[in-house]
Amino acid sequence: MKTIFSLSTLLACISTVFCLRNDPSILVIGAGPAGIAAATRLLERGFKNVTVLEAESRIGGRILSVKFGDAFVDLGAQWCHGEEDNVVYDLVKDFNILRHSTLSKKFYHSSGKVIDEGFSEEIFNIMDEVYTADGNRHVPDYLTVGDYCKQNFNETLHQKYGHDREKLGLALSTMDYFQHKVLGFEGSFSWYEPAAKNDYRDCGGDLQLNWNGLGYKTILEVLMRKYPNKIRQLPIDTKIILNNEVRKIRWNENLLKNAVTVSCSDGTEYTVDHVIFTPSIGVLKERAYTMFEPRLSDIKHQVIGNIGFGSVMKVALHFPKRWWGDENGFNFFWSSEDKWSVLRDLPEDPNWIGTSWVTYLYAIETTEKNPKVLIAWFTGNFVPVIEQLSDRVLINGIYYVLKKFLSQEYEINKPDRINRSQWYSNPHFRGVYSFQTVKCKRGNGVTSETILATPLTNVENRPIVQFAGEATHP
Incomplete structure (x- = not known):
């Protein structure tokens, strides 16, 4: 962000x-x-x-920043992005507050099968090579982030896995996750809104320092x-x-x-x-x-x-007990068949052109000093609708996703309470942060x-x- x-x-x-x-x-x-x-x-x-x-x-x-569980969780701005030429870092660096964040690079599939950790890390590294928030790209001014990322991600995957049809198919199915991940950085509803070439520059050093x-x-x-x-x-x-x-x-x-x-x-x-x-x-x-x-x-x-201006939604989840051990997060990607199955499993829940709202949940992260709290991330054009869902629907839907993806590895208990952002719905904000369009x-x-x-x-x-x-x- x-x-x-x-x-x-x-x-x-x-x-x-x-x-x-x-x-x-x-x-x-x-x-x-x-x-x-x-x-x-x-x-x-x-x-x-x-x-x-x-x-x-x-x-x-x-x-x-709201007190939730044992510490504060950030439903808005979360990380200090960088240590060089960063006024936020300069203001707090002498107080020994900031800590390095270790984000999960493990993928989980909607079938429940475990994805090889080495393969997961390879895909994440390719995503990080194709997309950075820094907009210093040598591309035409008319090109969008979506155009740029989709083309380069596809080409890189075919070059790396073209000889292995099964791996290539699995890698290509992470495209939807990649889009949601990019939207989390850009703050847009679609990755065809931000310009691929823009004036935003990353600060040097650690880009995801947390507030401990x-x-x-x-x-x-x-x-x-x-x-x-x-x-x-x-x-x-x-x-x-x-x-x-x-x-x-x-x-x-x-x-x-x-x-x-x-x-x-x-x-x-x-x-x-x-x-x-x-x-x-x-x-x-x-x-x-x-x-x-x-x-x-x-x-x-x-x-x-x-x-440009769009929105991202975060939901803080408190659980009766910690069930995820030492894991620091989970990243989800769906097969087309499993996306359709959600409509049968949750027939009364809202959907967007045949896609359930729960499939817009793409990642869940741990949060510092909070052993029973996870943060769920939603991005995409359905966020304004998801913001309006009741706590009951949100809890049941997120619990459904957790069981679908993780029940083969974990004994999951249901969240007992949540706190959520509503940046788009709030007339005093109408979104999270701006981005440059073409x-x-x-x-x-x-x-x-x-x-x-x-x-x-x-x-x-x-x-x-x-x-x-x-x-x-x-």
């Missing part, structure tokens, strides 16, 4: 605030990591007239100086107003002070000198036309449409993210409304 905020972008935003005098009034919209980073930096630099508005009943945005049971929320506590010692914490709690959704942003380019009036769901209005807007691109896609007055430029609306490039190095990040300015060309957050940075 992408880093949820770009501190360098925010610092550039904040530096422009220094152009304003006499303790300007600053309103930060959104108390996710981008909003918290902006507010804390402003407070550190001596600005006092700062207010943060948050539509949810909590801070964190798409960081959602403390949760990704720790980065918020570090930003607010609540961690490791609350004695030094910034006075930000008194600046945050929760449960207050922004409905309208009226901005006047002719005013040098009090240029922006923000109207909220509870009827309150804030008239300020400067606004930093951090909600997701999903919110902008749904509400940009009605939220801003005067409306944003045509080019800004165009790039809001061009930037429409995002505009030539001369200009991207949709660059245009989105361009501030709204006054007659003196000073920013009065600025845009921050992960969608303003590739």
Whole structure:
């Protein structure tokens, strides 16, 4: 998953605030990591007239660390991706929090048969060679991730296993799993949405560092100086107003002070000198036309449409007792016949064009410091429907998959409770993280993210409304 905020972008935003005098009034919209980073930096630099508005009943945005079982589990942002040129890593590296994650490279087949571990690892290594989140690929601009991955995965498998018909057939049947795995990284509903060539670059070093049971929320506590010692914490709690959704942003380019009036769901209005807007691109896609007055430029609306945004769903499963021994996860792939059999076994459950929702569950992972908890991952275009399923249906469906794939090796007990993400259903997010589509490039190095990040300015060309957050940075 992408880093949820770009501190360098925010610092550039904040530096422009220094152009304003006499303790300007600053309103930060959104108390996710981008909003918290902006507010804390402003407070550190001596600005006092700062207010943060948050539509949810909590801070964190798409960081959602919840106490579940013996530790915190992350239903949103989960890993620190890399150790070089990574602001998240730089902020916490001296606290000895992060740990290496060992993810499973074992495949399990819907027939219940055990897949040879050596063969499983070979397939995983091929997937990792074909696809990385880093978009520095020498391919045409019009090519999608799906086009690129499908062609290269097929070619590599035929080269490696073409002499062995049985192995080749088994390897090719992992294509559906590969697609779900890619969607987990891209955050899209289809792998034909993201561009194969994009501006996202991996940071060097370990790309999947976990938070050792403390949760990704720790980065918020570090930003607010609540961690490791609350004695030094910034006075930000008194600046945050929760449960207050922004409905309208009226901005006047002719005013040098009090240029922006923000109207909220509870009827309150804030008239300020400067606004930093951090909600997701999903919110902008749904509400940009009605939220801003005067409306944003045509080019800004165009790039809001061009930037991709989808969703991933995670379900935390708590079991009465640990049944998986020392395993650190399971990866599932289905035969066509077994996909059809699910429709007979679960006839009342929702399906998408003859494919049951349970087949969108592609991986289950362990989580740190939580011996009785597993995390189930769902990706694909059926996620919005799966988010609406009841706990009972989710538990029964996931239990069905576990028994179908693993009962020959394990004595599985049924989850006794769950906690799940609902990023797409939530109108304050409408998804997880952005990605570049083939429409995002505009030539001369200009991207949709660059245009989105361009501030709204006054007659003196000073920013009065600025845009921050992960969608303003590739």
